[in-house]
Amino acid sequence: MNPQAVSATPHSVARKAWDLVRQPAFAQAARAIAPTMPGLAAWGLVTGVALVKAGLSVPLAVFMTVAVFAASAQLAVLPLMVVGAPLWVVWLTAACVNLRFVVLSTLWRTYFDHLSLRHRLALGYFSGDIIFVVFTQRYTTADKHPEQLPFFWGAAAMNWLVWQVAALSGVFAAHFVPLEWGLGFAGVLALLGVLYSMLKEPSTWVAAAVSAAAAIAAFGLPLRLNILVAIAAAITVGLLMEHSERRWQQIRSRPHG
Numbered sequence: 001m002n003p004q005a006v007s008a009t010p011h012s013v014a015r016k017a018w019d020l021v022r023q024p025a026f027a028q029a030a031r032a033i034a035p036t037m038p039g040l041a042a043w044g045l046v047t048g049v050a051l052v053k054a055g056l057s058v059p060l061a062v063f064m065t066v067a068v069f070a071a072s073a074q075l076a077v078l079p080l081m082v083v084g085a086p087l088w089v090v091w092l093t094a095a096c097v098n099l100r101f102v103v104l105s106t107l108w109r110t111y112f113d114h115l116s117l118r119h120r121l122a123l124g125y126f127s128g129d130i131i132f133v134v135f136t137q138r139y140t141t142a143d144k145h146p147e148q149l150p151f152f153w154g155a156a157a158m159n160w161l162v163w164q165v166a167a168l169s170g171v172f173a174a175h176f177v178p179l180e181w182g183l184g185f186a187g188v189l190a191l192l193g194v195l196y197s198m199l200k201e202p203s204t205w206v207a208a209a210v211s212a213a214a215a216i217a218a219f220g221l222p223l224r225l226n227i228l229v230a231i232a233a234a235i236t237v238g239l240l241m242e243h244s245e246r247r248w249q250q251i252r253s254r255p256h257g
Contacts, residue, residue: 025147029154032134037158040130041166047071048170054082061171066164069125073097076227089225096231104132110142112149126156203241207234 020026051061051074068074073094080090105124112123134155139148199205211234218226 020150020153023147023150023154025151026154026157029134029151030158032138033130033155033158036130037162040159041162043071044163044166045170047074048167048172049174050075050078050170052171052174054078056081058171062168065167065171069160069163070094070098071163071167093227096228099231099235100129101127104129107132107136111139111144112152114144115149123152123156126153126160128156128159131155131159203238203245206241207238210234210237 048061048065051064052058056064064074076097077090077094080093101124104127108123108127109120112120115123131152135148135152138151139145195208199208211230214233215226215230218229220226221229
């Protein structure tokens with residue numbers, strides 16, 4: 001293998017990254033996502049504090065914050081880890097909480113399927129709910145445009161940096177920031193805003209309502225299994241609603257005679 005080719009790889013990656021940063025769409029995305037960042041920062045701070053106060057060591061909390069990069073999954077599995085739940089329950093809970101990213105990835109693929117697998121995997125790590133909302137508000141159709149990639153990375157960079165700074169600050173300042181401050185409420189409000197912006201179809205409204213009802217009804221289950229019940233209920237109802245809508249459209253499209 002040519003040593004020059006190997007040494008040139010980091011340089012080429014850095015050059016491509018710099019080209020993305022210089023694009024106007026990169027800054028536009030950062031400005032578009034900026035209003036949601038205070039709530040995200042509060043959410044990240046509380047998550048970092050919760051990791052350490054639950055018993056995780058600082059190095060492990062730092063590793064989990066950087067490697068997992070999913071607040072909902074971290075907070076969902078944290079109580080399970082504290083009570084010593086079986087590993088399969090921890091993994092299944094995290095997987096179910098993050099099932100929405102499987103759905104979101106189908107949308108990302110329509111815009112970025114021309115990229116290499118390595119690049120798409122990087123997009124998958126940095127993608128998030130807020131980025132999805134901001135992106136789809138700007139690009140309402142599946143048409144490809146050159147500025148879509150720098151726009152994604154502009155939102156992703158802002159989202160990742162704010163989250164990591166806030167979460168790591170919470171990890172290192174866990175003993176000085178009491179959970180009683182209630183900072184997580186700001187994060188909940190931010191997530192509710194994201195959720196509301198995603199409720200565009202009747203099926204999503206019904207699925208959200210059923211999920212909330214199922215979570216409350218199954219609250220008494222051990223190991224936070226009510227989360228899995230709520231997710232399963234939402235997915236089931238959403239699929240049934242979409243199937244019913246397709247069937248109804250097929251019936252209406254049939255010629256009457």
